[in-house]
Amino acid sequence: MNNGQPQQLPLQVQLPDDELFATFFSADNGQVIDWLTTVAISERLPPQTSRYSWLSGPAASGKSHLLHATVAAANEQFKKVMYLPMKELQQVARPAAVLEGLEQFDVLCVDDVDQVLDNKAWCFELFALINRITDAQQCRLIMTASQAAAQSEVHLADLKSRLQWATAYQLSPLADTEKAQALTLRASWRGLQLPPDVAQFMLHRLGRNMRQLLRCLNKLDTASMAQQRRLTIPFVKQTLSI
Known part of the structure; x- marks a missing residue:
């Protein structure tokens, strides 16, 4: 897995080639782009709580675009990067099989994580993954959701507490x-x-x-x-x- 080459995306996900930081109209969201760019390209490990990012906003506000842009930027730096579209993965019977070993990646992007936060099995495996990321001190985890972690319904209280560690940004809608x-x-x-x-x-x-x-x-x-x-x-x- 650690071969210095960009990693193949799960489920043969083909990300749009035009969803880059350069094609995101930032408006009032410039700080979000600055943060995600740093996460994607930085060689220095951030402090523990800054390894986790939570990006929230309503549908069609650009959350997926920014994750796709993060993947592209990280790939350009030959980082090990993984993108997980939870809307497609939420029906997976064994979440552990999806999340196993992901703490070894440099950047892990989990899109629409709130799609699985009401699922007991997913919550336990996400909690375990975050603990492994904390121990491994290598991976930067970026999650998107429709609202802030504190306002999200999470089946496991300990996981909700961990999610609130994240550096959080709320996307401002465009006029x-x-x-x-x-x-x-x-x-x-x-x-x-x-x-x-x-x-x-x-x-x-x-x-x-x-x-x-x-x-x-x-x-x-x-x-x-x-x-x-x-x-x-x-x-x-x-x-x-x-």
């Missing part, structure tokens, strides 16, 4: 103008020019959910390349049938 800027940033990364009026049109007609907006942008990117068309309001209407 509508910032969502338009976030779309423009992602389009620019893809080599697309997204005029302000087109970005505003997309928000008006497609809603404010960033996940849905970015899926539509991906579709527009593919169509724009295939048809050699610029992103205009008529083109958006035609491509997305709106």
Whole structure:
């Protein structure tokens, strides 16, 4: 496992190649990016309680994007990194088989950990993992959830206490103008020019959910390349049938 190469992700998870720190529109979340960048690339071991990070925020606020970016940054430093999508893993019958040995990684990203905190078996194994991480003094653990650890329902009281050790950040939601800027940033990364009026049109007609907006942008990117068309309001209407 310790071969100096980036590690294969579990369950053949293919992370989006455009979800990097550079493509995350930070707005009021700059401190979060600074912290996660440090966690991903630092060679120095942080103090014990700073080895654990808890990132909370509502759906589509960018939690998964930031974990994917952390994985990419850590991989670039040839660190041993693992990403666990708990929405996909919550039905696993033997959590121990998933979590065994993960304290040996440099960076461990657990997305949507609150999906399993009401499960007795998962709670006991997560508690054991955190204890192993503390003893091994090697791994940095980053978890995401919809709300703060103190407000999360956790089956095991001792685990909830451990989770509250973490350095915690609450993601600030983007205003509508910032969502338009976030779309423009992602389009620019893809080599697309997204005029302000087109970005505003997309928000008006497609809603404010960033996940849905970015899926539509991906579709527009593919169509724009295939048809050699610029992103205009008529083109958006035609491509997305709106």
